[in-house]
Amino acid sequence: MIHPDHKNTPMTTLTQSVLAGDRLSLARALTQVENNTLAGQKILDALFPYTGKAHLIGITGAPGTGKSTLVNQLALSFRKLEKRVAIVAVDPSSPFTGGAVLGDRVRMRDLSGDPGVFIRSMATRGSLGGLAQATVKIVQVFDAAGYDVVIIETVGAGQSEVDVARLAHTTIVVEAPGLGDDIQAIKAGILEIADILVINKADHPGTESTEAALRNMLELSHPVQKVFRHHDQTLSLAEPNPEKNPVTQSVDLWIPPICRTVATEGKGLPALMEAIQNHLAYLHKFGDWVARDQARLFSEFDLMLQSSLLEDFRARIPAGKIEQVKNSLQNRQISPQEAVNVLLNINRL
Amino acid sequence: MTERKIRVLVAKPGLDGHDRGAKVVARALRDAGMEVIYTGLRQTPEMIAEAALQEDVDLVGLSILSGAHMALAPRILELLKANGQGNVKVFLGGIIPDEDIARLKEMGIAGIYGPGVSTEQIVSDFFLAANKVSA
Ligand SMILES: Nc1nc2c(ncn2[C@@H]2O[C@H](COP(=O)(O)OP(=O)(O)OP(=O)(O)O)[C@@H](O)[C@H]2O)c(=O)[nH]1
Numbered sequence A: 001m002i003h004p005d006h007k008n009t010p011m012t013t014l015t016q017s018v019l020a021g022d023r024l025s026l027a028r029a030l031t032q033v034e035n036n037t038l039a040g041q042k043i044l045d046a047l048f049p050y051t052g053k054a055h056l057i058g059i060t061g062a063p064g065t066g067k068s069t070l071v072n073q074l075a076l077s078f079r080k081l082e083k084r085v086a087i088v089a090v091d092p093s094s095p096f097t098g099g100a101v102l103g104d105r106v107r108m109r110d111l112s113g114d115p116g117v118f119i120r121s122m123a124t125r126g127s128l129g130g131l132a133q134a135t136v137k138i139v140q141v142f143d144a145a146g147y148d149v150v151i152i153e154t155v156g157a158g159q160s161e162v163d164v165a166r167l168a169h170t171t172i173v174v175e176a177p178g179l180g181d182d183i184q185a186i187k188a189g190i191l192e193i194a195d196i197l198v199i200n201k202a203d204h205p206g207t208e209s210t211e212a213a214l215r216n217m218l219e220l221s222h223p224v225q226k227v228f229r230h231h232d233q234t235l236s237l238a239e240p241n242p243e244k245n246p247v248t249q250s251v252d253l254w255i256p257p258i259c260r261t262v263a264t265e266g267k268g269l270p271a272l273m274e275a276i277q278n279h280l281a282y283l284h285k286f287g288d289w290v291a292r293d294q295a296r297l298f299s300e301f302d303l304m305l306q307s308s309l310l311e312d313f314r315a316r317i318p319a320g321k322i323e324q325v326k327n328s329l330q331n332r333q334i335s336p337q338e339a340v341n342v343l344l345n346i347n348r349l
Numbered sequence B: 001m002t003e004r005k006i007r008v009l010v011a012k013p014g015l016d017g018h019d020r021g022a023k024v025v026a027r028a029l030r031d032a033g034m035e036v037i038y039t040g041l042r043q044t045p046e047m048i049a050e051a052a053l054q055e056d057v058d059l060v061g062l063s064i065l066s067g068a069h070m071a072l073a074p075r076i077l078e079l080l081k082a083n084g085q086g087n088v089k090v091f092l093g094g095i096i097p098d099e100d101i102a103r104l105k106e107m108g109i110a111g112i113y114g115p116g117v118s119t120e121q122i123v124s125d126f127f128l129a130a131n132k133v134s135a
């Protein structure tokens, strides 16, 4: 790894004060990064060598399941372990006006006044596909600023859940009883992204049946784990399975635990914290920490490469040429592949 | 692609119990395209200043119905300044006697709104103030 000091990116004073722990500078750096300004990009370049240490925890689930209340409790628990905690609370922007009301802080008032906690609210800004991209950058700033744990709350709405999962080391999916028998999130494939399942509001009726339904789905979606569980005594974790590469094998071995919590009272938090610590230990033991880090960085790189190449390509095509080609395409004079070839050939000249 | 959004903290300091007015204003600001960070009831000046800092807001809107505005509003201004956020504009909504309005404005409160004021007025004042902050 290149030592940070050997990078030739000049360090701005803002970046230096972020690294020195100045909170106003951190807040301002986050704004620049979120707005994707040139200054923000420079900040990220300079901070990047300092990233890669924080434990990224994603929390997702249907609206109102108690995610923010749970984040509040988790942060309190991590503070007891003297971990510095950053929270990124993401809420949707209005698709019509682009505005947003970001209300997650309402449930996190216990954390105020603690210099070891930093909460930042963030709107999706209509970039549903790009949400992970924007969030990745915010998380990197917190990581570099020395936060040990970064908790990311998103409202589960299908794709954004998957994006969060790709971003986080540990993804917690929050359900609540009484959301209907065929828990909607299950259909969205949410179980596949969960490292830990939480049934919050366990003080409400229906907790039993929700847990039974989840367990049922879990066993269906993780058949290999079910087998593994049957042979608990005979198959040791350390025994390599030659038919599988280490990464998929380790995926098979993690069985998402189901934790019950009452976030408003802090009930069930010790067990949830234990599940999180177990998952962290598992990530390190089986190489998933490295694998997830790599997947995240490479997908960020791929996306950036794609958009940069596209931008670069467009800039080199004469004005009106794309429209002209599209016109020929619509008139069925050329096929889509021929249309692409026409543009590629212009660029090669 | 760069995108700048006006960020506003809407807060309810003091002990009085309802936040209907604050929520109406929050929604109006959202509908005008702003990002509103809403903190809920019973915020201390310290909590408000801390949230304003972490969220790097351009503006703060306070709703105070308890009559404690002469204690709360100046304290919040003071804390914002101490945190290096003296450029953040602070607005106040509530039932404020005329003699207090003049003093609060002198102290640096950017705008004060009584019960009859339209949300359109508030939104347009907030836009003006935010554009000055960024300029
Ligand atoms: N009874 C009960 N209520 C809870 C529990 N956890 C949270 N709540 C309440 O549920 C409501 C929603 O809680 P939030 O933490 O805001 O839920 P959220 O999932 O973050 O909501 P969004 O961010 O709007 O999707 C609040 O009124 C909480 O007080 C719980 O364990 N039991």
Ligand SMILES: [Mg+2]
Pocket (backbone or CB within 6 Å): A067, A068, A069, A103, A104, A153
């Ligand atoms: Mg929430």
